[in-house]
Amino acid sequence: MSATLFNLQRDHLAHLQRVYSDILIAQEIDSLAIYSGHANVHFADDQTPTFQAYGHFMHWIGLANVQHSWLVIQPGKRPQLYLYAPADFWHLPTRLPEEPWVAELDVHLCSDKITPPLTGRAAVIGDIHCLEASTQQAIQAEHEPTALIQALDELRLFKTAYEIACLREANRLAIAGHQAAQAAFVGASGELDIQLAYLGASRQRESDVPYQNIIGLNSHAGVLHYQHYDLHSPKQRHSLLVDAGRRFRGYCADITRTHAGPDAPGVFSDLITAMHGLKDTLVQSTAPGVEFVALHEQMHQHLGEILIAHDLFKGSLEEAVNEGVTRAFCPHGLGHSLGLQVHDVAGLRHPDGTPSPAPALHPALRLTRTLRAGMVVTIEPGLYFIPMLLAPLRKTSLPVNWELIDALAPCGGIRIEDNVLITESGYENLTPSQ
Numbered sequence: 001m002s003a004t005l006f007n008l009q010r011d012h013l014a015h016l017q018r019v020y021s022d023i024l025i026a027q028e029i030d031s032l033a034i035y036s037g038h039a040n041v042h043f044a045d046d047q048t049p050t051f052q053a054y055g056h057f058m059h060w061i062g063l064a065n066v067q068h069s070w071l072v073i074q075p076g077k078r079p080q081l082y083l084y085a086p087a088d089f090w091h092l093p094t095r096l097p098e099e100p101w102v103a104e105l106d107v108h109l110c111s112d113k114i115t116p117p118l119t120g121r122a123a124v125i126g127d128i129h130c131l132e133a134s135t136q137q138a139i140q141a142e143h144e145p146t147a148l149i150q151a152l153d154e155l156r157l158f159k160t161a162y163e164i165a166c167l168r169e170a171n172r173l174a175i176a177g178h179q180a181a182q183a184a185f186v187g188a189s190g191e192l193d194i195q196l197a198y199l200g201a202s203r204q205r206e207s208d209v210p211y212q213n214i215i216g217l218n219s220h221a222g223v224l225h226y227q228h229y230d231l232h233s234p235k236q237r238h239s240l241l242v243d244a245g246r247r248f249r250g251y252c253a254d255i256t257r258t259h260a261g262p263d264a265p266g267v268f269s270d271l272i273t274a275m276h277g278l279k280d281t282l283v284q285s286t287a288p289g290v291e292f293v294a295l296h297e298q299m300h301q302h303l304g305e306i307l308i309a310h311d312l313f314k315g316s317l318e319e320a321v322n323e324g325v326t327r328a329f330c331p332h333g334l335g336h337s338l339g340l341q342v343h344d345v346a347g348l349r350h351p352d353g354t355p356s357p358a359p360a361l362h363p364a365l366r367l368t369r370t371l372r373a374g375m376v377v378t379i380e381p382g383l384y385f386i387p388m389l390l391a392p393l394r395k396t397s398l399p400v401n402w403e404l405i406d407a408l409a410p411c412g413g414i415r416i417e418d419n420v421l422i423t424e425s426g427y428e429n430l431t432p433s434q
């Protein structure tokens with residue numbers, strides 16, 4: 001661990017200690033128990049799905065796969081970590097990392113699953129519904145107080161210098177995967193082999209990815225959350241879309257790149273270049289005080305310009321935006337908050353915790369906040385040829401160039417996604433250029 005990261009993590013923990021104390025005192029809570037969560041076995045089986053610890057638990061210790069464990073926070077006292085570490089010859093015992101948090105917390109290795117010791121007015125947060133009923137009843141605490149969750153979510157929205165360093169490192173590792181994926185595509189690999197190349201170069205096993213990698217060849221690039229990996233490479237190679245990340249100390253990278261294959265029409269490469277330009281323009285527009293909804297609307301304006309400039313739409317910019325043409329080509333939001341969860345918390349709230357839902361015309365937008373220094377967001381404009389969304393447009397008289405769209409349909413679509421820190425003076429792009 002570098003000396004810098006070491007010091008940054010110590011400062012991060014001191015910050016959490018301070019702010020948690022302030023929040024608990026303000027909300028008159030004497031003890032807070034945070035449950036890591038645990039994976040449940042599949043029905044009638046003894047195997048579990050992959051697991052990710054609760055975000056507010058990871059905020060302190062950064063371990064994404066700790067289960068059956070508790071963190072107890074009391075104002076003015078050292079945090080107590082009850083780490084489940086059974087004496088078990090089937091598995092390797094829990095090992096503590098050489099990181100400062102280990103010295104800042106009292107760590108109790110527990111051979112049994114425990115109920116956390118709580119005093120005074122107590123609150124518990126985390127997925128305790130998956131605990132046995134008797135354990136749930138034994139925990140004498142208010143479950144998930146709304147004001148507390150809102151305050152802790154709000155805290156997660158603004159990253160400390162340590163968290164930013166972790167997000168930067170997650171990006172660096174993920175980009176190594178993206179480079180390997182591109183090379184595998186150039187070498188005519190299929191989706192599964194591209195996925196394996198990505199995992200190998202980004203140094204992670206599949207169960208550790210922050211979200212299921214999207215590796216879509218050809219029309220699969222137009223399936224927004226495409227979830228399969230074909231074993232064989234297709235005969236024709238029009239396109240590859242890779243939306244894939246990496247965790248570092250719990251913090252997620254979320255990066256997308258799209259590549260043209262040898263069988264794509266030339267205009268597809270031009271569109272990819274235009275979408276990179278659009279991503280850069282939108283990244284450069286991020287700054288404190290900018291409304292993310294306005295930035296999303298700006299994306300639609302630019303998408304309209306791109307559709308017109310590349311002859312996909314022969315009408316006016318106003319028509320492209322106001323008649324829903326751009327929305328048919330890009331149904332998702334411009335981006336979201338990023339942190340310990342790939343779609344991080346508090347994106348659809350006002351600072352005081354009241355709801356701030358997505359606008360009716362853009363229901364998939366996951367972030368409606370005013371940008372402030374310390375937020376980390378994704379900027380991910382997209383342009384897709386999705387038959388289901390284009391079908392209603394075909395029934396209109398809008399001047400869409402269907403011949404060109406049909407020629408591009410086998411390419412699926414384009415998304416370019418970077419991860420951006422909002423700074424006091426503007427922004428820093430955490431994603432290395434590739």
Ligand code: GLY
Binds near residue numbers: 336380
């Ligand atoms: N990888 C999911 C997303 O970009 O939001």
Ligand code: MN
Binds near residue numbers: 243244254256417
């Ligand atoms: Mn993504």
Ligand code: MN
Binds near residue numbers: 254336380417
């Ligand atoms: Mn994203």
